[in-house]
Amino acid sequence: MSSVARRMFELVEPIGVIPYSTDDPNEAMFALGFTDYWDTYFAGRAAPLGIVPAEVVDALFYNFAPGEVARHIPKVWRTTTPEAAIAARRSGCAAALRRILGDHVDSPGFARTTDLLTRAATSAPVEGRPMYAALLALPLPDDVVTRFFHAASLLREHRGDGHIAALMVEGIGGLEAHVLLALDLGLPAERFGRIHHLPATQIAAVVDGMRERGLIADDRTLGDLGRAVKRRVEAHTDELAAKPYECLTPDELDELMAALEPIAARLVAAQD
Missing domain, CATH: 1.10.10 (Arc Repressor Mutant, subunit A)
Incomplete structure (x- = not known):
């Protein structure tokens, strides 16, 4: 399954990085009152954790230099709330996906792809996966495009938690x-x-x-x-990232990967 996890990483990552590769999410976050990109990054990604000290975010994000997180957390929560940050990030990412993918997001095929992706994204155990667990605790969005992004984010944070473990x-x-x-x-x-x-x-x-x-x-x-x-x-990260895909049959995995390939290609081509 590690080869499946690697291929799914390649296909899901262009969706998961939508908050950082397009302007729409930043504009939605700036509408809350932010003026600094990194404020929007930390508010948007840390929001599922609630209001926690900088030390907690620094530990979970793992790869920022000493003091970088503390320049933004908890300051960002004087501008907005975690709930508002989650809503703005979701709406901005959904807007980006609708803009890039066009009418495809209204098709039955996209709905089916979202269902498969969501089933995988919500199937993994949360033990040792703090960022994944925090995101999984949020209600699933009703809107299919927002749910598509949310599923990709879950898989990205699940893999990220495992990657940190592999590095450690x-x-x-x-x-x-x-x-x-x-x-x-x-x-x-x-x-x-x-x-x-x-x-x-x-x-x-x-x-x-x-x-x-x-x-x-x-x-x-x-x-x-x-x-x-x-x-x-990298090999250990792939092994640890395989669990979500075990809930899908081989035919469902093939179907999901085939459906994601043109989507990922369009998202990569459209990166701002």
């Missing part, structure tokens, strides 16, 4: 995970989008620590040990 097993911290990914893609760590804004000295300290552990070679490229760790993390 390998002793890879949040910033180190970004460095691993950057170097695996052939990019210098200091140019990688998720951490390039950090002070150069901070990035250098992370890289130097990884080099001392043998993960990075002296030329600041990914060493053999680093590549092996990256492969193990």
